[in-house]
Amino acid sequence: MLVVRKAAQAAARKHLCRPFSASHTHLQERKGLVLGVFEKDGEEEGGHLTEAAARFDQSVSGKLSELLKISGPGLKKGKSRLFYGIHQDFPCVAVVGLGKDSEGVCGAEKWHSRKENIRQAVSAGCRTLQELEVGHVEVDDCGDAKSAAEGAVLGLFSYDELKSKKKTRVTSQLHGSADVDGWKKGIIYAEGQNLARFLMEAPANRITPTAFANTMEERLAPHAERVTIKKRSKAWMEEQQMGAFLSVARGSEEPPVFLELHYSGSADSQQPLLLVGKGITFDSGGISLKPSQSMDAMRADMGGAATVCASIVAAAALKLPVNIVGLAPLCENMPSGKATKPGDVVTAKNGKTIQVDNTDAEGRLILADALCYGHTFNPRAIVNVATLTGAMDVALGSAATGVFTNSDWLWEQLQQASVVTGDRVWRMPLFQHYTKQVTDSQLADLNNIGKYSRSGGACTAAAFLREFVTAPHWAHLDIAGVMSNKDEVPYLRKGMSGRPTRTLVEFAARLAHSG
Ligand code: BES
Numbered sequence: 001m002l003v004v005r006k007a008a009q010a011a012a013r014k015h016l017c018r019p020f021s022a023s024h025t026h027l028q029e030r031k032g033l034v035l036g037v038f039e040k041d042g043e044e045e046g047g048h049l050t051e052a053a054a055r056f057d058q059s060v061s062g063k064l065s066e067l068l069k070i071s072g073p074g075l076k077k078g079k080s081r082l083f084y085g086i087h088q089d090f091p092c093v094a095v096v097g098l099g100k101d102s103e104g105v106c107g108a109e110k111w112h113s114r115k116e117n118i119r120q121a122v123s124a125g126c127r128t129l130q131e132l133e134v135g136h137v138e139v140d141d142c143g144d145a146k147s148a149a150e151g152a153v154l155g156l157f158s159y160d161e162l163k164s165k166k167k168t169r170v171t172s173q174l175h176g177s178a179d180v181d182g183w184k185k186g187i188i189y190a191e192g193q194n195l196a197r198f199l200m201e202a203p204a205n206r207i208t209p210t211a212f213a214n215t216m217e218e219r220l221a222p223h224a225e226r227v228t229i230k231k232r233s234k235a236w237m238e239e240q241q242m243g244a245f246l247s248v249a250r251g252s253e254e255p256p257v258f259l260e261l262h263y264s265g266s267a268d269s270q271q272p273l274l275l276v277g278k279g280i281t282f283d284s285g286g287i288s289l290k291p292s293q294s295m296d297a298m299r300a301d302m303g304g305a306a307t308v309c310a311s312i313v314a315a316a317a318l319k320l321p322v323n324i325v326g327l328a329p330l331c332e333n334m335p336s337g338k339a340t341k342p343g344d345v346v347t348a349k350n351g352k353t354i355q356v357d358n359t360d361a362e363g364r365l366i367l368a369d370a371l372c373y374g375h376t377f378n379p380r381a382i383v384n385v386a387t388l389t390g391a392m393d394v395a396l397g398s399a400a401t402g403v404f405t406n407s408d409w410l411w412e413q414l415q416q417a418s419v420v421t422g423d424r425v426w427r428m429p430l431f432q433h434y435t436k437q438v439t440d441s442q443l444a445d446l447n448n449i450g451k452y453s454r455s456g457g458a459c460t461a462a463a464f465l466r467e468f469v470t471a472p473h474w475a476h477l478d479i480a481g482v483m484s485n486k487d488e489v490p491y492l493r494k495g496m497s498g499r500p501t502r503t504l505v506e507f508a509a510r511l512a513h514s515g
Pocket residue numbers: 283301358360361362363387388389390391393449450457480481483
């Protein structure tokens with residue numbers, strides 16, 4: 001019986017594929033196409049197709065628009081609808097809703113809806129085709145090839161490295177557009193973010209400090225001409241007198257690494273942009289142990305290091321005419337007989353003493369030393385990125401990265417970059433009042449947690465970092481709230497987000513092109 005049914009199915013499949021060449025019978029070789037349609041706007045009778053979709057429609061004698069009409073109501077933003085067998089080369093066509101053609105930048109919210117709509121729609125179309133096990137998709141630029149590429153590459157990513165059953169690998173290609181440059185850029189930006197997602201999502205027993213550094217070495221190897229990598233050992237950290245960083249690393253059996261990346265895209269005389277990322281490959285809290293619920297998420301506590309390093313890979317791939325130094329202090333925060341204890345006093349690289357009242361406030365300790373060291377490169381701007389405080393998550397959640405900065409100029413640059421990428425930043429107050437929370441310590445110069453109040457924990461952490469900064473253009477990005485994605489960003493599947501890698505890349509690109 002089974003045999004008979006199988007034979008019938010095979011015959012049916014054959015029948016379906018009859019108009020096409022033999023190669024189309026193989027699932028992985030089937031090509032898909034993603035085309036956009038705008039929602040009905042104002043006086044319009046119905047929605048209208050994008051330029052590429054309209055050309056495709058012509059090539060099939062209006063069949064696509066006809067099917068769209070009879071298949072149901074107008075396609076809403078971010079929704080997709082599938083059509084089969086209307087074109088010889090594309091057995092599956094996904095039409096995706098782009099929202100209204102009139103949508104642009106919302107001034108008050110600094111939100112580029114049009115670009116976001118494209119990312120969302122293209123990702124939805126690509127995923128629908130991925131579920132059908134289509135191995136290759138061509139994508140309509142929908143009027144913005146860069147955003148379309150980002151939607152495709154970000155939307156298709158999933159971390160199934162360690163599963164036996166993996167999602168279909170889908171390759172994507174631009175369809176019917178001349179903006180190959182925009183498309184290629186979008187691919188690089190999105191692949192950068194996917195690298196950060198990969199590093200963040202991977203379990204802590206896979207991405208140890210050493211494995212993290214090795215991965216970066218591999219990913220930067222194609223750009224060896226312009227990139228140098230230094231993997232600093234514990235002995236080097238001791239020489240550098242990084243007592244704060246070492247106090248965190250000492251609880252773990254896993255050796256710490258201080259990763260130093262140099263990207264030279266410009267003359268040596270040009271001051272570099274300094275990026276510093278928190279690289280705690282697992283944050284158990286140390287002796288101030290975290291509750292076990294959701295502790296697994298702390299494998300992504302190296303999100304700062306991941307986004308910073310991934311953005312340097314992207315900058316190198318884009319050959320941005322700028323110099324960048326990337327620093328990633330990498331270690332685990334673990335409890336053990338050797339671990340730092342609450343009340344211990346440690347000495348940072350700049351000689352300041354710190355009373356460690358809570359070993360779970362470890363990010364600021366490792367960043368303190370990295371920031372001190374970073375100043376030796378005479379940077380034109382310093383941006384540090386860290387999954388620093390639960391309080392940041394409480395404040396803004398996944399809506400935006402919190403930016404604490406002493407520079408209006410730097411804030412403007414970061415904000416403008418984030419409008420383009422849709423991965424938003426929000427300015428937070430570097431309020432002087434919080435300084436006394438961390439400078440009034442019983443035993444030392446500083447306390448690693450707020451002495452008087454738990455309120456405004458993200459501001460307290462920023463005030464602490466500020467004690468290690470003398471540069472005039474510094475920004476601290478607290479990314480704890482945007483670390484993971486449930487369904488807030490529709491073009492990212494559930495999991496670690498890799499945010500705000502694209503904003504960092506865009507920021508570097510703007511800096512590069514402004515000279
Ligand atoms: N890595 C955490 C912050 C975090 C929390 C990131 C949730 C992402 C999601 C950080 O090291 C931490 O534990 N901070 C403490 C500081 C506190 C002890 C002052 C916190 O936020 O509770």
